[in-house]
Amino acid sequence: MRPEPKEKIDARAYRVWQLNGWTTGVIFASITLTLFIVGNLFDWPQFIWIIGAVVTLLIVVFFVFVIPGIRMKRWRYEVFEEEVDIQHGVLVTKRTLIPMVKVQQVDTEQGPYLKKYGLATVALSTAAGRHEIPALSQEVAAQLRDQIAKLARVTENDI
Numbered sequence: 001m002r003p004e005p006k007e008k009i010d011a012r013a014y015r016v017w018q019l020n021g022w023t024t025g026v027i028f029a030s031i032t033l034t035l036f037i038v039g040n041l042f043d044w045p046q047f048i049w050i051i052g053a054v055v056t057l058l059i060v061v062f063f064v065f066v067i068p069g070i071r072m073k074r075w076r077y078e079v080f081e082e083e084v085d086i087q088h089g090v091l092v093t094k095r096t097l098i099p100m101v102k103v104q105q106v107d108t109e110q111g112p113y114l115k116k117y118g119l120a121t122v123a124l125s126t127a128a129g130r131h132e133i134p135a136l137s138q139e140v141a142a143q144l145r146d147q148i149a150k151l152a153r154v155t156e157n158d159i
Helices: 013-041 047-074 112-116 138-152
Strands: 076-079 083-088 094-099 103-109 119-126 129-137
Touching (some): 013 047, 013 129, 047 083, 076 138, 083 129, 103 138, 119 138
Antiparallel strands (some): 076 083, 083 094, 103 119
């Protein structure tokens, strides 16, 4: 079996994933608040919104404090002349080898949280699907995109 890929994603990814966790928590808190309001209007038992509050708290703790650390430890990638090796996962570690000859398109992307922290995601498209290397510094992402495009012989018009 191969050794795990050498390259890690940027350390600022931890904070971005925490913000994503807080966003998820706000959504679940809104649902819990709605349960509370509707429950009071229709005299539902209190345990319904209490269960919602407990579930929301567990989700926030899990997505803000547990998952980002695990993702940071597991995310690895490495670019070789013939393939891209990606490893990631939370409960199950997934290892993907993407042959360069199968790469059809390489993009860099930024959502609002990534942009705030100066990070970008490199997205590789193949006929079989899409693969991402998230949360790289903008400079590293641009260099990686160009390197993969060159190795895969993707032209500027394809990007």
